[in-house]
Amino acid sequence: MKEDCFTIDIHTQRLHIRKMIPADLEDALEHRLHEDVARYTTDPMTRGEAIAFYKKRMAQWNGGDGEWLSLSIILANGQKAIGELGFNYVARKHNLGEIGYRLNPAYQGNGYAFEAVDALMWELFGNKGLHKLIAICDPRNTGSYRLMEKLKMKKEAHFKSHVFRRGEWCDEYVYSIIRNEIT
Numbered sequence: 001m002k003e004d005c006f007t008i009d010i011h012t013q014r015l016h017i018r019k020m021i022p023a024d025l026e027d028a029l030e031h032r033l034h035e036d037v038a039r040y041t042t043d044p045m046t047r048g049e050a051i052a053f054y055k056k057r058m059a060q061w062n063g064g065d066g067e068w069l070s071l072s073i074i075l076a077n078g079q080k081a082i083g084e085l086g087f088n089y090v091a092r093k094h095n096l097g098e099i100g101y102r103l104n105p106a107y108q109g110n111g112y113a114f115e116a117v118d119a120l121m122w123e124l125f126g127n128k129g130l131h132k133l134i135a136i137c138d139p140r141n142t143g144s145y146r147l148m149e150k151l152k153m154k155k156e157a158h159f160k161s162h163v164f165r166r167g168e169w170c171d172e173y174v175y176s177i178i179r180n181e182i183t
Helices: 022-032 047-057 112-127 142-150
Strands: 007-011 015-019 069-075 081-091 096-103 132-137 152-167 169-178
Touching: 007 112, 015 047, 015 081, 015 112, 022 047, 022 069, 022 081, 022 096, 047 069, 069 112, 081 112, 112 132, 112 142, 142 152, 142 169
Parallel strands: 096 132
Antiparallel strands: 007 015, 015 069, 069 081, 081 096, 132 169, 152 169
8 A cells, every 4th residue: 555645743731743543533523514714715615525525535645736635624633533634745846835724612722733734734844844835815804814823834925815714715825934033
């Protein structure tokens, strides 16, 4: 059996971050199907569509441009997957990547998202050779872009009417950070 392009297995004081596995599915569905979490990121999904989405994400990750690696954010003191991180290479030959994140609303406001994304950024820059990392969000998702700013990412772009989601054209912010900007 072929292995993934690379593995992620990060432990922080409160969290364990690793590739999503089938045992995480029910926890992942809690936030994937939660309206407050999905509002600015995806079109509505049925439970069946979300299960198919995750099964595809749990398959072998080859690290191809645009191919997402899904990581579970697990509480260190248990098996509860409280959220997820995503990573893909935008342009692997340039070591340019993109991250995404979502957190179960029951666990928001406790610094878990910052802790998880910060740990993943250090891993990508320090051990995986990444040069630049971007993150994209809807400008109405203030929690998301505030997290990017707290992580010292800088807004590079505001694309107007950039994506059609949930029946409307939506703007997008693009934030980034370069390896030598990590402190």
